[in-house]
Amino acid sequence: MHVELKEIRKYFGEVKANDNISVSLEPGKIYGLLGENGAGKSTLMKILSGYQPQDSGEILLDHKAVDFPSPAAALGAGLGMLYQDPLDIPPFSIIDNYLLGRDNRLSLDYRTVIAEMNEIITRYGFEADIHAHIDTLSLGERQQLELVRLLAGGAQVFILDEPTTGISVEQKDVLFSSMRKLAHEEGKTIILVSHKLDEVQELCDHAFVLRRGKLVGQSTIPCPNEKLVEMMFGQVPTRRERLPFDLGNPALELINVNISTYRLNVSNINLQIFAGEVIGLAGLEGSGQGILLRTIAGLIQPESGQVVVSGQDLTKSSYHKSRNFGVAYCAAGRLEEGLVSKLSLTEHMLLAEPTHTFMIDWPAARERTNSRIEQYQVVGQPESTADQLSGGNQQRLLFALLNPGLKVILLEHPTRGLDVRSMDWIWEQMYARREDGTALVFMSADLDEILERSDRIAVFSGGVMSRVVNASEVSVDQLGHMIGGQA
Amino acid sequence: MNDLYIVSFFASAILNSSPLIIAVCGETLTERAGVVNLSLDGSMLMAAMSGFIVAYEMDNIWLGFFAGAAVGAFFALIIAFGSIRLKQSQFAIGFVLTLLGADLSAFLGQNHTRLPGPSVAHLSIPYLADLPILGPLFFDQNIIVYFSFVLVAVTWWWLNRTQPGLHLRSVGERPEAAFARGVKVNLVRYLYSIVGGALVGLAGASYSLGIKIGWSDNHILGLGWIALAIVIFGGWSPVRGAFGAILFGVTKGLATYLQGTFPGVSIQALNSLPWILMIMVLILVSGDFTERLIAYMPQSVQDPLRRQLRLAPPLALGATLDEE
Ligand SMILES: Nc1ncnc2c1ncn2[C@@H]1O[C@H](COP(=O)(O)OP(=O)(O)OP(=O)(O)O)[C@@H](O)[C@H]1O
Ligand SMILES: [Mg+2]
Numbered sequence: 001m002h003v004e005l006k007e008i009r010k011y012f013g014e015v016k017a018n019d020n021i022s023v024s025l026e027p028g029k030i031y032g033l034l035g036e037n038g039a040g041k042s043t044l045m046k047i048l049s050g051y052q053p054q055d056s057g058e059i060l061l062d063h064k065a066v067d068f069p070s071p072a073a074a075l076g077a078g079l080g081m082l083y084q085d086p087l088d089i090p091p092f093s094i095i096d097n098y099l100l101g102r103d104n105r106l107s108l109d110y111r112t113v114i115a116e117m118n119e120i121i122t123r124y125g126f127e128a129d130i131h132a133h134i135d136t137l138s139l140g141e142r143q144q145l146e147l148v149r150l151l152a153g154g155a156q157v158f159i160l161d162e163p164t165t166g167i168s169v170e171q172k173d174v175l176f177s178s179m180r181k182l183a184h185e186e187g188k189t190i191i192l193v194s195h196k197l198d199e200v201q202e203l204c205d206h207a208f209v210l211r212r213g214k215l216v217g218q219s220t221i222p223c224p225n226e227k228l229v230e231m232m233f234g235q236v237p238t239r240r241e242r243l244p245f246d247l248g249n250p251a252l253e254l255i256n257v258n259i260s261t262y263r264l265n266v267s268n269i270n271l272q273i274f275a276g277e278v279i280g281l282a283g284l285e286g287s288g289q290g291i292l293l294r295t296i297a298g299l300i301q302p303e304s305g306q307v308v309v310s311g312q313d314l315t316k317s318s319y320h321k322s323r324n325f326g327v328a329y330c331a332a333g334r335l336e337e338g339l340v341s342k343l344s345l346t347e348h349m350l351l352a353e354p355t356h357t358f359m360i361d362w363p364a365a366r367e368r369t370n371s372r373i374e375q376y377q378v379v380g381q382p383e384s385t386a387d388q389l390s391g392g393n394q395q396r397l398l399f400a401l402l403n404p405g406l407k408v409i410l411l412e413h414p415t416r417g418l419d420v421r422s423m424d425w426i427w428e429q430m431y432a433r434r435e436d437g438t439a440l441v442f443m444s445a446d447l448d449e450i451l452e453r454s455d456r457i458a459v460f461s462g463g464v465m466s467r468v469v470n471a472s473e474v475s476v477d478q479l480g481h482m483i484g485g486q487a
Numbered sequence: 488m489n490d491l492y493i494v495s496f497f498a499s500a501i502l503n504s505s506p507l508i509i510a511v512c513g514e515t516l517t518e519r520a521g522v523v524n525l526s527l528d529g530s531m532l533m534a535a536m537s538g539f540i541v542a543y544e545m546d547n548i549w550l551g552f553f554a555g556a557a558v559g560a561f562f563a564l565i566i567a568f569g570s571i572r573l574k575q576s577q578f579a580i581g582f583v584l585t586l587l588g589a590d591l592s593a594f595l596g597q598n599h600t601r602l603p604g605p606s607v608a609h610l611s612i613p614y615l616a617d618l619p620i621l622g623p624l625f626f627d628q629n630i631i632v633y634f635s636f637v638l639v640a641v642t643w644w645w646l647n648r649t650q651p652g653l654h655l656r657s658v659g660e661r662p663e664a665a666f667a668r669g670v671k672v673n674l675v676r677y678l679y680s681i682v683g684g685a686l687v688g689l690a691g692a693s694y695s696l697g698i699k700i701g702w703s704d705n706h707i708l709g710l711g712w713i714a715l716a717i718v719i720f721g722g723w724s725p726v727r728g729a730f731g732a733i734l735f736g737v738t739k740g741l742a743t744y745l746q747g748t749f750p751g752v753s754i755q756a757l758n759s760l761p762w763i764l765m766i767m768v769l770i771l772v773s774g775d776f777t778e779r780l781i782a783y784m785p786q787s788v789q790d791p792l793r794r795q796l797r798l799a800p801p802l803a804l805g806a807t808l809d810e811e
Contacts, residue, residue, distance in 0.1 A: 051667065072669025087664040089657050091802060100657050101668030106649050133794065
């Protein structure tokens, strides 16, 4: 199916999210949509998929103008979208979730549906236990199921909004090979929104670049990364060298820590982390890194062992006590655990401050929020609510909420969904905190990030911290093997 | 207590709890769609009053039931309209309607208090009523009891086995996603507010036409709150809600019985019995104890069992959605 977007315009108040964008898409091709955070990529895709209406402009399918009142209508016309956060229904069983909006007879026919799902799942090499419930699945599995649903719904055009943030390397490979099959063998059109240039180079045939709501360039792939980066940011961002840093006293000590949760047991963790040090936790999703971070944060009580922060035993202290002592934790699920979607930025700021007064001095709070927003370059107003920010700006907000003078910062996937420039910038901010004697522990699915940003790397597999290595002494390949449990 | 007495004790407990079952099913439907109809206490009183008066004046109990259902549906419609269209708090509206219902029913019903009026006839089901124990319990009752049991089954089936039920649940759990799948979120919410409200109204009329026949001021004051509590106790499942209602009816009956046997014990103490029992059941079901018990069971049944015992409300309960 031939898709054409003509002079699409969408403003949110002052913000020109989409400003006269025109693109044309051929069947059988994979397109990349690039752009910095807040460039307007998600907005454009949501318009194309019927999730929100444009202010002006036209969508043409096979040269006929169409207008979708809802995503369901768009899917009916062959346009399916995989949202940045999967739009499924977590408490539902997989089958119910799949059935919703598919089968329109009164009584649900489970038997046919199970056969239908199984057929698609095997055809595209996915894996899923269809009888499970959505809220027990990983992000990657939920995405695959959304794809299955779109396929069954007869989609001809697939829009994927940052599908690879938060899924494992294996899941990514499965996803990409199914995308190639769909485009190159079955003649479907695919649009991939991504910040990872390597992925775009690997998968796409052609790329479009947006900046501040405008289409600023396009190119066939392969194309040098520098050229794409220049289109995205208007210049090639310079990268500042990371300065060496003299480590201080132990900031965090883990002594024989054992943690048992009903998913996984993490055993015998011994690790000493110094003030100013950056430790990366590597490992497949769910190998115990997240549980360890939550334990240090005081969200999980360890079964035995000690968690010592700056000489003080915090093993038994609650999350709030640890937090007041200077242990900060940024969760991966930013809208679930980190932010409150309907609260304004000022209200977030007030909640995050270490001391609370009974009466709130709103003008002063606004001032403080404004200066934080400026410092962390969040695109938004003190009055904006968290869910009005673009994905990358929500992530920046999380960092803007960290108070100064912390002892330990714990980060889950700190740069998920950030563009290259923001990623560098966030890390600069984090490194600056070393001057305060802050130790940093982070986990990430991105091996390059772990290698590049940390001083030491702790490798996890199946709940065991199998080794700790100096980041300067390993290569990506070696690290990959360690994570897989070999070598 | 002899055997016969025990059976008739339970039979009357079932009869007494049947309107509660109807109200619980109605409110469960409404809340599963994400709307809270907090006005139950007021709307049931209004429905009991209007049901009785209409049946009395027209000399037709069916018209009475119809009037009760219409009043209940109207109260629910006010809440749905206020929250969906006017974007006001459904809790505030519901609460005001509760207070209004109590006073308005007393005012409108003042000329019809303590009158003998028409009531639902006893209706044994041939053959089945002769079964030992089960017969008197379930088949030698009146139409309200039969209706309440059929309603529980239909509500369960509707929620779990039909496409409209799937739509209904999705709207209560994640309206944005439901909308994206083409479900008309607000329409569904209006619909189940009205259907649920009509059932609540039927429950109110069932009291004045079949259980506590007639009308008096504050006739069934408090029972609406009890129904609301049982919806939560039942974890938003019609089947568990029905059990909760019967459990309530049985303990209530027990309290009355004990009062007769031990006149020395205060009525208030005995009346709090159902509540204490409910809290105990809740703690037992959702506590650490059950979790440990489940841990001993085979792996494959653990997750379904946990899910069955889960008492989580619909995720979007009380939240509204802007359809763009
Ligand atoms: N519902 C909304 N209300 C107000 N502003 C919005 C809304 N949705 C998006 N915006 C604004 O529109 C701009 C573009 O947002 P969009 O989500 O399209 O960016 P994006 O390119 O997807 O960025 P990211 O890479 O960070 O996900 C942002 O400045 C954002 O704040
Ligand atoms: Mg986006």
